[in-house]
Amino acid sequence: MGRKLAVCSRCTGIYIGSFAFLVLYSIWKPKLNLKNVIIFSSPIFFGKLIENLLDFSSNIERFFTGFPFGFLLGMGFLYGISSLAGEENEG
Amino acid sequence: MKGDIYIAAMLGGIFSGLLSGIPGFNLGNCLCCLWVISGGIFSIFLYQKSSTIKLDAGDGFAVGALAGVIGALVATPLDLIFSYWTRGMIMKFLEAYGGEIRAYQNYFTAHSFAANLSLRLIIFAIFSAIGGAIGTALFKPKADSNS
Numbered sequence: 001m002g003r004k005l006a007v008c009s010r011c012t013g014i015y016i017g018s019f020a021f022l023v024l025y026s027i028w029k030p031k032l033n034l035k036n037v038i039i040f041s042s043p044i045f046f047g048k049l050i051e052n053l054l055d056f057s058s059n060i061e062r063f064f065t066g067f068p069f070g071f072l073l074g075m076g077f078l079y080g081i082s083s084l085a086g087e088e089n090e091g
Numbered sequence: 092m093k094g095d096i097y098i099a100a101m102l103g104g105i106f107s108g109l110l111s112g113i114p115g116f117n118l119g120n121c122l123c124c125l126w127v128i129s130g131g132i133f134s135i136f137l138y139q140k141s142s143t144i145k146l147d148a149g150d151g152f153a154v155g156a157l158a159g160v161i162g163a164l165v166a167t168p169l170d171l172i173f174s175y176w177t178r179g180m181i182m183k184f185l186e187a188y189g190g191e192i193r194a195y196q197n198y199f200t201a202h203s204f205a206a207n208l209s210l211r212l213i214i215f216a217i218f219s220a221i222g223g224a225i226g227t228a229l230f231k232p233k234a235d236s237n238s
Contacts, residue, residue, distance in 0.1 A: 080152025
């Protein structure tokens with residue numbers, strides 16, 4: 001409370017979202033496809049758009065628009081690594 | 092096929108490196124390494140545009156990581172060149188507002204350059220690799236585009 005974080009609130013949301021995805025992965029396995037890329041990246045896009053158009057911005061808004069994008073980054077990281085590891089095992 | 096992958100990774104790396112190294116444009120990286128992730132996605136776009144082979148997330152991850160390494164090798168010297176070029180202006184600003192001049196001067200030492208490059212190599216490789224994996228979900232190869 002009242003302390004500065006090392007990264008901005010949007011990036012905090014992104015990092016927490018990434019870790020949350022890694023934790024949730026055991027019970028929830030969304031596919032890495034175009035639909036999910038759009039779903040998870042649109043909040044950050046529209047959040048930034050609204051910030052610029054309406055000149056409105058808050059740390060809570062930034063955090064919650066960054067959070068779903070963190071899911072997408074977590075997905076990219078986990079699926080990329082697991083796919084690479086799978087190939088290595090097959091070879 | 093492999094040659095094309097290296098060319099795509101190199102072009103994606105140059106794309107992210109240039110945008111991350113040029114002052115003004117590099118502010119885009121404040122939005123969760125936008126240019127770095129875009130570099131990974133761009134390298135997959137370039138590869139899939141000219142290839143009929145569908146890359147999976149692992150391939151995209153590897154290509155993106157390579158693009159990130161190239162991006163770091165492009166961005167770090169470029170950033171140093173631009174910083175050296177504008178150092179007079181920044182020094183005046185630091186003097187006027189009581190900034191840490193000594194810390195800024197240390198930015199131009201070999202140690203600082205090595206530390207900067209090492210850090211960028213890691214961060215660019217990770218985020219660009221994620222971009223590459225995401226890129227495989229976004230782009231399909233030419234022949235596979237109807238399926």
